[in-house]
Every structure is written in C-alpha cells, then in structure tokens.
Amino acid sequence: MKRFTTLLIAICLSIMAVQAQGKKSVFHTLPVHGKYFDTPEQFHRVDTARYRNMPKNVKNLYTNSAGMFVTFRSNTTELYAKWCVTDRKVGLNLTAIANKGLDVYIKNEKGKWQYGGAKGTVKTCEETLVLENLDSEEKEFLVYLPLYDETKSLEIGIHEGASFQPLANPFKKNIVIYGSSIVHGASASRPGMAYPAILSRRTGFNFINFGISGNARMEKEVVHMLADADPDMFILDCVPNSSPEQVTDRTSYIVTYLREKHPNTPIVMIPSVVRELSYFNQSWKTRNQLQNENWKAEYNKLITNGITGLYYLDIDNLLGDDHEATTDGTHPSDLGFMRMVEVIEPFVLDVLKKHGIQ
Amino acid sequence: MKRFTTLLIAICLSIMAVQAQGKKSVFHTLPVHGKYFDTPEQFHRVDTARYRNMPKNVKNLYTNSAGMFVTFRSNTTELYAKWCVTDRKVGLNLTAIANKGLDVYIKNEKGKWQYGGAKGTVKTCEETLVLENLDSEEKEFLVYLPLYDETKSLEIGIHEGASFQPLANPFKKNIVIYGSSIVHGASASRPGMAYPAILSRRTGFNFINFGISGNARMEKEVVHMLADADPDMFILDCVPNSSPEQVTDRTSYIVTYLREKHPNTPIVMIPSVVRELSYFNQSWKTRNQLQNENWKAEYNKLITNGITGLYYLDIDNLLGDDHEATTDGTHPSDLGFMRMVEVIEPFVLDVLKKHGIQ
Known part of the structure; x- marks a missing residue:
C-alpha cells in the first residue's frame, strides 16, 4: 500500500510538473540588436530629436523597429512573448505578423539560423505562447521585432527553471x-x-x-x-x-x-x-x-x-x-x-x- | 481668328475627354469561372443546402470564393471594381489582398497571363480604381476573387466608351x-x-x-x-x-x-x-x-x-x-x-x- 501511495504521489507530481511547465513562465527583457545608433528610445532606429530636420514622415518611420532583434540561449521547452506596439491599422499589403508581429529563429545543428515560429497580432499589447514542445537541449534563439510599427516594449518568456543567457549580436x-x-x-x-x-x-x-x-x-x-x-x-x-x-x-x-x-x-x-x-x-x-x-x-x-x-x-x-x-x-x-x-x-x-x- | 477658336475648342474637348476618362465609368457583372458546380449562390463553391450533412465548418468554407475568377476583353485604359464581402476580420497570417481582395492578370504579347494589379480591402463593400494608365489596345483580363471570404457581389468597371466582352473560361x-x-x-x-x-x-x-x-x-x-x-x-x-x-x-x-x-x-x-x-x-x-x-x-x-x-x-x-x-x-x-x-x-x-x- 505504501509503495502504491508513493507511486501515486510520483505520478501526481509529474503531472503537476507538466502542468506547471505549461503555465509558469518567467519573463526577461533583452538588449536590442540590428540597429546602428544608440537612441534614447530603445526601439527607435534613429534619434529623431537629434535629427529633427529630417522630413516628418522619415522621422516617424525611423521609430519603426524594422531589422531589430533580440537573441539569447535557453533550454526552455516553451517560448512566450509579451510586446506592445501602437494602435495603427495593419497595412493592406502586409500580414499582421510582418506589420506588428514577432518572428523566431533557432540555430540548428549545422549552425544555421532556421525558422522556428512567428506570431502576428492586431492588439496594441499581446501576450502569447510562440513556441512549444521544444526538446530541452540548450539552443540559441533570435527574435525579430515588428517591421512596420513602433515597438513600445518586449519581454521574452521561458518556462520556470529553464536556463537563460542573453547573447551578443551574432552578425x-x-x-x-x-x-x-x-x-x-x-x-x-x-x-x-x-x-x-x-x-x-x-x-x-x-x-x-x-x-x-x-x-x-x-x-x-x-x-x-x-x-x-x-x-x-x-x-x-x-x-x-x-x-x-x-x-x-x-x-x-x-x-x-x-x-x-x-x-x-x-x-x-x-x-x-x-x-x-x-x-x-x-x-x-x-x-x-x-x-x-x-x-x-x-x-x-x-x-x-x-x-x-x-x-x-x-x-x-x-x-x-x-x-x-x-x-x-x-x-x-x-x-x-x-x-x-x-x-x-x-x-x-x-x-x-x-x-x-x- | 476662327481657326484659332476651332483649335481652342478642340483642345478643350480633348482635355474634357481625358477628364471624363478619369471619372466616368461603366460597371458590368460577369459569369464566374473557376468553380465546378452550379450553385444557387453564384459565389459559393458548393451548394451547401444540397450537401447539408457535411460538417458545419466545411459548409461555411465552401462559401468562400477561393479559385473563382471573371474574365473579359476590353480596351479600357482604367479598370475599376466594386465588390462586397462579409465583415469578418482579416486572418493574422494573410494580407487583406489575399483574404478579401481582387487580383488582376492580363494576357501579354506572348499569350501568357501576367500579373497586372491587386487591391485589398478591410471594408465589407469596396469601390476602387484597380488599374490605370493602360494603353488602349484590346486586352484580355482575368480577375481573381477573394480567397478567404464569401464574395457577395462583384462588378467590373471600365471607362465609358471602352469595348467590353465577357470571355469563356480560358483553362x-x-x-x-x-x-x-x-x-x-x-x-x-x-x-x-x-x-x-x-x-x-x-x-x-x-x-x-x-x-x-x-x-x-x-x-x-x-x-x-x-x-x-x-x-x-x-x-x-x-x-x-x-x-x-x-x-x-x-x-x-x-x-x-x-x-x-x-x-x-x-x-x-x-x-x-x-x-x-x-x-x-x-x-x-x-x-x-x-x-x-x-x-x-x-x-x-x-x-x-x-x-x-x-x-x-x-x-x-x-x-x-x-x-x-x-x-x-x-x-x-x-x-x-x-x-x-x-x-x-x-x-x-x-x-x-x-x-x-x-
């Protein structure tokens, strides 16, 4: 009977662990790569106050996060993201993924960046599971930011207890x-x-x-x-x-x-x-x-x-x-x-x- | 002086003609190709009443106009379209062009269908100029309907006085x-x-x-x-x-x-x-x-x-x-x-x- 109880507890614990894995996550902010200039606003490509004489549209567009990405190493089996953009509408010739979404690459066994998953949104603030059912090997991740919107904030979530290490620009x-x-x-x-x-x-x-x-x-x-x-x-x-x-x-x-x-x-x-x-x-x-x-x-x-x-x-x-x-x-x-x-x-x-x- | 007046009138008339060309248009409805079955609803792919025992989602999806097109010959220099779809949101992984829009091909001098122009919309009813500044040679046009929405109506507009002839399915x-x-x-x-x-x-x-x-x-x-x-x-x-x-x-x-x-x-x-x-x-x-x-x-x-x-x-x-x-x-x-x-x-x-x- 005692052995049965121990087994039962072990089973319950492993079920709870799996559930926890599916639910508990820890969020991190990361340095942003893929831009040239340091800017007062982290997700702007250009300091538009410093270059205030550029045309107004040009200044606005250089607040879009096109080309930016964050990168880190983790053995997480799930990847979450929270990010905020503006309330501007999605362009008719764009998907909501390209316009306001995130795009994740993972370094594969050949050392190449390989597409992993992407998420679009039409909300100003989104929180979502981006990748799941990953194996628990340590991997390098690279997450591209929205092309055609101003990113206001970005946090990357991993499952509780997973390793997490920000990486330098790989390029x-x-x-x-x-x-x-x-x-x-x-x-x-x-x-x-x-x-x-x-x-x-x-x-x-x-x-x-x-x-x-x-x-x-x-x-x-x-x-x-x-x-x-x-x-x-x-x-x-x-x-x-x-x-x-x-x-x-x-x-x-x-x-x-x-x-x-x-x-x-x-x-x-x-x-x-x-x-x-x-x-x-x-x-x-x-x-x-x-x-x-x-x-x-x-x-x-x-x-x-x-x-x-x-x-x-x-x-x-x-x-x-x-x-x-x-x-x-x-x-x-x-x-x-x-x-x-x-x-x-x-x-x-x-x-x-x-x-x-x- | 009389000759000058005549010349002036001729110039004015041709300017007015050009303006009219930019403004006055005539709309046509056309037979729909690219579907197999005749259906009570012109833009449905399948008669969902006849096949009422199919799963509900399947029936809904066969009301989408995926694959359908209209085709005609015209020497119009401008192409307009009016069309209505539902008020459903654009999918996050689609553009508004693919989801609810039109896509125009023109037969080129080699007899191949060549991309001409496309228009997306997020409105339930859209009226827009799709192509402009075409030369006035007669051409064959093929207009694809929205992939992921139910088309409720479609009219194709040409400039007043242009030729217009519906064509049979070219495939x-x-x-x-x-x-x-x-x-x-x-x-x-x-x-x-x-x-x-x-x-x-x-x-x-x-x-x-x-x-x-x-x-x-x-x-x-x-x-x-x-x-x-x-x-x-x-x-x-x-x-x-x-x-x-x-x-x-x-x-x-x-x-x-x-x-x-x-x-x-x-x-x-x-x-x-x-x-x-x-x-x-x-x-x-x-x-x-x-x-x-x-x-x-x-x-x-x-x-x-x-x-x-x-x-x-x-x-x-x-x-x-x-x-x-x-x-x-x-x-x-x-x-x-x-x-x-x-x-x-x-x-x-x-x-x-x-x-x-x-």
Missing part, C-alpha cells in the same frame, strides 16, 4: 542599407523575410535596415544622418520613391558626401526593382525606366569624376522574369525578396572581398 | 484539388498566388480549388460531394489536418469511392508539406511524420489491392530545404507555393499525358 561588421519600403520590409510575410534580414542570416554580416516606406528620397538631412554612421559598407537602394529628377539632382550629393566622410568605405548602388505594375501602366513604365537610367547615368558620372569604391549592381530586373514576385505590383513577396537576395548576396560579398572585409 | 479540362488551407490559399500574398491558380496559369488546365482551411479530413459526406463532380483528374492534398489515425481510417474510402464512381479518372495523392514548425516542435514532428507514413502506407495497400490510375507524389518536402518558405510555420508564402508548383506541375502533367488528357 559581424555593419552594412547600412538605405532604401524605401522594399528595404523596410514590404511585403515580407514576416519580419525575418525583409531582405536585409535574409542577407544577414545567409552571410553572417550585419545588414542594418534603414528602409523607410514611401520615402528614401536622399534628402540632405537624411544623408547627414547616414554619414554619422561608420559602417563597413553603405548600400543605396533609394531609387523607388525618388522621381527621375530627384535621382539626377541628389545622387551625386549622397555619394560624394558619404565618400568625403568615409574615404574608404565601399558604396553599392542598387537600381529600383522594375515595378510589376509598370508593364501595363504606361505612366509608371516611363517613370521606372527613367529612374534607373538616371541612377546609372549618375553612377557613370561619378566614376568618370574619379570616385573610388563605388559599385553599381547592373541588373535589369531583380525580381526574375515571371512577373509573379510581388504582392501588389510594387512590393516583393517572400518570393521576390528571395530572388533579390540571390542576386544581391554574391555581388555584395564580392565587393566586401575586394575591400578585404571578412 | 481547359477540370482538375479538382481537394485539400486544406494550403490548397485554399493560405498564405498566398494575393488570390492569384494560391497554388491551384498558379498551376492553371502555367499549364492551361483548369485546377479547381476545393481547399477548406483547417479541414479536409475526408469525411464521407465530403467524399460523396466530390464524387458528384466528374473531372479529368482528382488531386488529394488532404493530409495536413487529418490525424495519422484518420489518414489510416479514411484514405481507402475516399480513393475507392472516387474510383468506383469514376473508373478511369486519374487520382493523385500529395503528401503533406513538412510543417516548418515541426522541426523544433517535438509533438508536431511525430505527427507530421506519421501522417505522411500512413498516407504512403494506404497508397501501397491500394496499389497492392489492384487499384489503377492512382499516383503518389513521392517527395519528402515540397517546400525546399532552407526552411524559409512559410509565413507562419504551416502555410506556404508565395515562395513556398512557387516551390510546390515546381514539383507538382511536372508530376501532374506526366499523369495527364499517360491518360491521354491534353
């Missing part, structure tokens, strides 16, 4: 990508599929998202802000929202200013994707062609004038040739982003190699 | 695809990127979407409904939501019933995609493996028992090997759907050829 060097909504991440299906994030995971280099939706028109105040960074490479993907005239008027300034402040830093110029809608929309067709022609012409002038360390990714269409790679005619879907990465990655790696950056 | 034969949310279209970025729709455009065959999100568990009432169709091929992609036990219990019934009613119609069995979340979630890992093992075992039994015209797509992972092709760990993004199509298309075309279907 080396700094590559600043300045661009439009496409850099910002529209229309990735989730935060980890914005193209700078894919590039970081595939190359091990730290591609930093300076994308600003509907913007990136090379305004002087923005150029000066970018030049305050001292990265290992600048990538300029800022043609899509610049008019053909703005491309002609402003390209020389952004390139020569960055070169002046950073004599040895390679600068890569990426042409605009050909907007899929431009194949039938006659007005966009002309505009899109002119944007890229003017961009290339400015590059040629700069080279003729003797600028060094400037590279032009000379490709007609970053999105392939089946016309299927956008969500809305302008913004790449994950299919489009993967195609962009297949072209941009080897080009950028080659430039880094030329400059001895590894 | 030949009928291939019924019965499946889960993945067939239904989660998480395509827009309606035209659900995998049956991509297959139709690429092959010219009419792949008909019988996908039902969170369902497709081969219930007898659903099997009987499917057998009332008389297509040129059945594709069964119904493993993802069926438990391993349901796969074992129900596969023989669906296959033998379809074979009994349609002695010569090829039947293709597709294994479940490996859910990306199943690589780390130990419970899903076991379940996902068992689902596919049982599915394959049932196929082998059926073949042993002498069934003919049954084909099994024997592939471990339809989504590639970089683990990047889903939106939420279960549902393919456009990247995942395109990878599925690359595998499914040649397999299906080969089976059609074997059966002399062209």
Whole structure:
C-alpha cells in the first residue's frame, strides 16, 4: 500500500510538473540588436530629436523597429512573448505578423539560423505562447521585432527553471542599407523575410535596415544622418520613391558626401526593382525606366569624376522574369525578396572581398 | 481668328475627354469561372443546402470564393471594381489582398497571363480604381476573387466608351484539388498566388480549388460531394489536418469511392508539406511524420489491392530545404507555393499525358 501511495504521489507530481511547465513562465527583457545608433528610445532606429530636420514622415518611420532583434540561449521547452506596439491599422499589403508581429529563429545543428515560429497580432499589447514542445537541449534563439510599427516594449518568456543567457549580436561588421519600403520590409510575410534580414542570416554580416516606406528620397538631412554612421559598407537602394529628377539632382550629393566622410568605405548602388505594375501602366513604365537610367547615368558620372569604391549592381530586373514576385505590383513577396537576395548576396560579398572585409 | 477658336475648342474637348476618362465609368457583372458546380449562390463553391450533412465548418468554407475568377476583353485604359464581402476580420497570417481582395492578370504579347494589379480591402463593400494608365489596345483580363471570404457581389468597371466582352473560361479540362488551407490559399500574398491558380496559369488546365482551411479530413459526406463532380483528374492534398489515425481510417474510402464512381479518372495523392514548425516542435514532428507514413502506407495497400490510375507524389518536402518558405510555420508564402508548383506541375502533367488528357 505504501509503495502504491508513493507511486501515486510520483505520478501526481509529474503531472503537476507538466502542468506547471505549461503555465509558469518567467519573463526577461533583452538588449536590442540590428540597429546602428544608440537612441534614447530603445526601439527607435534613429534619434529623431537629434535629427529633427529630417522630413516628418522619415522621422516617424525611423521609430519603426524594422531589422531589430533580440537573441539569447535557453533550454526552455516553451517560448512566450509579451510586446506592445501602437494602435495603427495593419497595412493592406502586409500580414499582421510582418506589420506588428514577432518572428523566431533557432540555430540548428549545422549552425544555421532556421525558422522556428512567428506570431502576428492586431492588439496594441499581446501576450502569447510562440513556441512549444521544444526538446530541452540548450539552443540559441533570435527574435525579430515588428517591421512596420513602433515597438513600445518586449519581454521574452521561458518556462520556470529553464536556463537563460542573453547573447551578443551574432552578425559581424555593419552594412547600412538605405532604401524605401522594399528595404523596410514590404511585403515580407514576416519580419525575418525583409531582405536585409535574409542577407544577414545567409552571410553572417550585419545588414542594418534603414528602409523607410514611401520615402528614401536622399534628402540632405537624411544623408547627414547616414554619414554619422561608420559602417563597413553603405548600400543605396533609394531609387523607388525618388522621381527621375530627384535621382539626377541628389545622387551625386549622397555619394560624394558619404565618400568625403568615409574615404574608404565601399558604396553599392542598387537600381529600383522594375515595378510589376509598370508593364501595363504606361505612366509608371516611363517613370521606372527613367529612374534607373538616371541612377546609372549618375553612377557613370561619378566614376568618370574619379570616385573610388563605388559599385553599381547592373541588373535589369531583380525580381526574375515571371512577373509573379510581388504582392501588389510594387512590393516583393517572400518570393521576390528571395530572388533579390540571390542576386544581391554574391555581388555584395564580392565587393566586401575586394575591400578585404571578412 | 476662327481657326484659332476651332483649335481652342478642340483642345478643350480633348482635355474634357481625358477628364471624363478619369471619372466616368461603366460597371458590368460577369459569369464566374473557376468553380465546378452550379450553385444557387453564384459565389459559393458548393451548394451547401444540397450537401447539408457535411460538417458545419466545411459548409461555411465552401462559401468562400477561393479559385473563382471573371474574365473579359476590353480596351479600357482604367479598370475599376466594386465588390462586397462579409465583415469578418482579416486572418493574422494573410494580407487583406489575399483574404478579401481582387487580383488582376492580363494576357501579354506572348499569350501568357501576367500579373497586372491587386487591391485589398478591410471594408465589407469596396469601390476602387484597380488599374490605370493602360494603353488602349484590346486586352484580355482575368480577375481573381477573394480567397478567404464569401464574395457577395462583384462588378467590373471600365471607362465609358471602352469595348467590353465577357470571355469563356480560358483553362481547359477540370482538375479538382481537394485539400486544406494550403490548397485554399493560405498564405498566398494575393488570390492569384494560391497554388491551384498558379498551376492553371502555367499549364492551361483548369485546377479547381476545393481547399477548406483547417479541414479536409475526408469525411464521407465530403467524399460523396466530390464524387458528384466528374473531372479529368482528382488531386488529394488532404493530409495536413487529418490525424495519422484518420489518414489510416479514411484514405481507402475516399480513393475507392472516387474510383468506383469514376473508373478511369486519374487520382493523385500529395503528401503533406513538412510543417516548418515541426522541426523544433517535438509533438508536431511525430505527427507530421506519421501522417505522411500512413498516407504512403494506404497508397501501397491500394496499389497492392489492384487499384489503377492512382499516383503518389513521392517527395519528402515540397517546400525546399532552407526552411524559409512559410509565413507562419504551416502555410506556404508565395515562395513556398512557387516551390510546390515546381514539383507538382511536372508530376501532374506526366499523369495527364499517360491518360491521354491534353
């Protein structure tokens, strides 16, 4: 009878342990990676008070947490998250995961970051189980923050008693990508599929998202802000929202200013994707062609004038040739982003190699 | 002076014509294609009163307009649409374009359907300009309806005076695809990127979407409904939501019933995609493996028992090997759907050829 009672107690205890595992969690805050500047607001990409003369929309967009992530090691079998964003609506060309959600990667046995799980929300504050039924081996986690919203707070939860250790940024060097909504991440299906994030995971280099939706028109105040960074490479993907005239008027300034402040830093110029809608929309067709022609012409002038360390990714269409790679005619879907990465990655790696950056 | 006045009037008239072109539009309703059955409700895929014994969720989901489209020829330079759906919320893993929106293709000079433009909405009734600045050549248009909502009405608008002619379904034969949310279209970025729709455009065959999100568990009432169709091929992609036990219990019934009613119609069995979340979630890992093992075992039994015209797509992972092709760990993004199509298309075309279907 005593043995039976002991067995019963043991069974009850293990059932309670399992239940506790499912319910009791401990939350942690973590340092935020994937941004260049220290900012008074932890989840802002740029100190908008310091750069107060940038256009208002640009300042607002640099409060979005695009490109940011937290990373830690844990043997937790469940992963929870609490986070708050604003009450702005989800964009029509975005999922709630990409816009306001979290995206988790885990380092696999081959040492690669592998997708683990993602959660979207339409609430201003969400608390949810993100991963469950993990084995109890220690793993490295990387959690991307919302692309298109301002993150107000983030806590990561593990089961009580699990190990937990914040990790340093796993990506080396700094590559600043300045661009439009496409850099910002529209229309990735989730935060980890914005193209700078894919590039970081595939190359091990730290591609930093300076994308600003509907913007990136090379305004002087923005150029000066970018030049305050001292990265290992600048990538300029800022043609899509610049008019053909703005491309002609402003390209020389952004390139020569960055070169002046950073004599040895390679600068890569990426042409605009050909907007899929431009194949039938006659007005966009002309505009899109002119944007890229003017961009290339400015590059040629700069080279003729003797600028060094400037590279032009000379490709007609970053999105392939089946016309299927956008969500809305302008913004790449994950299919489009993967195609962009297949072209941009080897080009950028080659430039880094030329400059001895590894 | 008279000549000058005439010229002035001519200029004014042409300016007014351009303005009118931007403002005056004429709306048309059109026959709906991409569904198999005639239904009392035009935008339902199945007559849910006739098949009233199907599970309630299944009936609801067959009121969604997944796979449907309208098609017409016009020389309009602008395309408008008015459509109504329900007031249900957009899914967290979908865009408002895929869930409730329209997706337009235009036949290009090579005779291929090429993406033209898409519009999402969160309203129950939307009226919007979808395409503009088209040249005035006659073109063939194809407009996909919302994947994950019930369409209540649809009108297509062209500019006043433009030609307009409804077209017959451009896709030949009928291939019924019965499946889960993945067939239904989660998480395509827009309606035209659900995998049956991509297959139709690429092959010219009419792949008909019988996908039902969170369902497709081969219930007898659903099997009987499917057998009332008389297509040129059945594709069964119904493993993802069926438990391993349901796969074992129900596969023989669906296959033998379809074979009994349609002695010569090829039947293709597709294994479940490996859910990306199943690589780390130990419970899903076991379940996902068992689902596919049982599915394959049932196929082998059926073949042993002498069934003919049954084909099994024997592939471990339809989504590639970089683990990047889903939106939420279960549902393919456009990247995942395109990878599925690359595998499914040649397999299906080969089976059609074997059966002399062209």
